[in-house]
Amino acid sequence: MGDALAKTGSLAKKRLPCVNEAANSQSSARLIFSTFASAFAVTDTPSNADDLDLTDPHAARRHKLEEITAKGIDPWGQRFDDRLLVSECRDRIPQIQWQQKDGETIALPDVESEEVDYRQWKADNGPGEEIGPIVRVAGRILLARPTGKLIFMNIRDWTGDIQIFVGKKQVGDENFDLAKLFDLGDLIGVQGRLGRTNTGELTVFAEELILLTKMLEVPPEKHAGMTNQDLRQRMRYADLAFNDGVMQTFLDRTKIIKSIRSTLDDQGFCEVEGPTLHTVPGGAAARPFETHHNALDMKLTMRIALELHLKRLMVGGMERVYELGRVYRNEGLSPRHNPEFTMLETYQAYGNYESMMDLTEKIICDAIEKIGGGFKREYNGTMLDFTPPFQRATYAELFQKATGIDPADEDAVKEYAKGLKLTIDGKHPDVIRNEIFEEKVEDSLQGPIFVTDYPASICPLTKRKKDNPEIAERFEMFICGMELANAYTELNDPDLQEELFKTQLEGQDDEDSMAKMDHDFVRALRYGMPPAGGLGIGIDRLVMVLTNQKSIRDVILFPVLRPE
């Protein structure tokens, strides 16, 4: 072992002019690299090679890194032009054909099918040879099956996996020696013919191998992957690179968000960016994160909602406006809560909560069409049907159905609350009603379902029903017990709004209340905000439901974690 190292060491000095003919041959890149190689060769490599424990996976990778450098190959790669994505290789499958000796080409049989034995088929249709396009692919090595003078590898780019065939005779000694220095997780480029192996597997038959980047860490277990939740989130890069389906979930998230924007844009909505630093944390009932502005020496809070600034813009005449952005709430974590999360809020002048219901359906159904999978889809083991229109029911109906009591009967409600061991002292009747509702109804709403017409006093930013001031024109949409959307016919009476800000709801602490006085907002309303419908959608939760992920942390790339 020591001998081998000594040899490669001297080799490095002899072969300083870059011998990596296989790599990209931009001469400037080579020039830069030979400087790199010489710098590396001069820098003393560990001399205690005899002590190196090569069965330590990390040490083995470091050692291969040195051997690669000693060959004059840049282990960190160069620009790699004209490559095809794996998905594009799949598009070229029809170009793989069988050419008989007389020059006639015939299509391959359905090699993917169980019944077809491609090896036998070739014998029956021979003599001849398989032909296919020359392709260049790049990706991360996920699996390797070396069989002597032959190596099968599976590489992955962000569109899929493909098999690589490396034969010693086919690629030549130099390429083959390089391939033997590849480890699982390395990023490589391959040029070769696209074809099929005897077993019918789509394969790039390598003619040229290029190391694009060496991986120095050890990959997770190749079958089980990285299952530890904490590690997955802490090292999202490894989770994305090695765990099946993770990339797809996040690409779907992007598709969903793009789809939401395009649905709204198509209907004439205008996207804006409100401030994330607020002086009054309004628009929702939540504890804010606090921060401090040095030059102004004042307290600022991170926004907990988008609402009040979007409504100011409605006053200004932006008749259809939305923001799709991050809000921050200083509260507990759970599989459904992350301290920062993405919300859509949108407002439509001259609409009401019913226009928002239609819009919600459209937003969700459009997104489903973009990511595919149909309106009937599974979430967490239950089948959900998103075929519009979604189910609708009033708050009172659902309350009555679940509890058997009339929500208008205050005494009966109080008795029921006592039965649930809820504390009712000093609480507003609507607050008690709502606690019962949350306890008995919400969790059981499989949905998607719109719950409409909430008690007015728990909705301080909502317009009351014309014929019943006790009821607010509001809906919430639930799926699997999760609240996904919340919409109002927006309150635009400045005096009533000011009144609602002033009167704290009975039984609610200041910090629990939505009713935080925002004088400028009330002034804005006095300038005249059109009657409007407003809608908020929890984007992370929507993505959870549409991508069938149980935890919000599986749809947020970098959820909040304690430091390592």
Next chain:
RNA sequence: GAGAGUGUAGCUCAGUUGGCAGAGCAUUCGACUUUUAAUCGAAUGGUCCUGGGUUCGAGUCCCAGCACUCUCACCA
């Protein structure tokens, strides 16, 4: 913030009544030119989360702490 569970090799996990620390994958060496989580043979690899305690002896029992997961609370 409360309760329950988990923490053992780089990764995934076993570990019996308290009695020498185990497997698979990965890694290293050997064999193999159409493999499919390749296979076969051999080897290497440990702060058993941390700190105390009980004991002749602790991965295992007790106490405290840390981290994660789940449930609940706050909340969307």
